[in-house]
Amino acid sequence: ENTSGDSEKVTYKVGTEPTFPPFDTTDEEQNIVGLDMDLIKAIGEDQGFEVTFENLTFDGLVPALKAGNIDIIAAGMNKDDPERQKQVDFSDAYYESKLMVAVTEDNNTIKSVDDLTPDMKVAAQTGTTGATKTQELADEGKIAEAVILDGLDTAMMQLLNGDVQAVINDKPVTEAYMKKQPDKIKMVGEPLNAENYGFAVQKGNTELLEKINAGLANIKEDGTFDKLVDEWFNK
Ligand code: GLN
Known part of the structure; x- marks a missing residue:
């Protein structure tokens, strides 16, 4: 947190992991961009704060927030996770998702999670809900290795x-990867x-949490939220 000279606006450091399109990604110049970035910027404009972005690994986000190295996590993070709720405070929900x-x-052999076999390797991203699920499958002996x-x-x-042989990840994000490389990847079975x-x-940072929730409600109300979702999902 910082107050910058001219504008007198507070600047918050926002942490993310940018291999999570369309929520968190990078442009040609390696700037951090995405729906999460545009949403938190719009919330800041509404509430009178500015933001800068920090690139971290997903499993480094909660520790960085707890250490005060960042002020906000904007990273497609599942707020329904009880372990995370013990460590951080979450805003109101802004997007419904699922693992696939x-x-x-x-x-043609893997048609659902039940078709995974003990000779297979499954990949997921460190610190995510997908990694937890993948590790469970490995611990139960249903797959050879959680990568x-x-x-x-x-x-x-x-x-x-x-x-x-498989990746366990959030549906809208896997769909973004599918779009980049058409006809190479598909999703199978029911959501996990x-x-x-x-x-x-x-x-305990209720002051910032209240600003985020108020800004989120306002950008939903005035159509900015839907406009940004539409933009990022139709790129
Ligand atoms: N939604 C998943 C989670 O909360 C993955 C998020 C991500 O990879 N950025 O763990």
């Missing part, structure tokens, strides 16, 4: 290379959970 199993387009990676871009690459994304602040 993804396989290569030409895979836990820093970036989802790497997970998708390993899937395409045949290094892993239901999630609600929220922005996170340090436990």
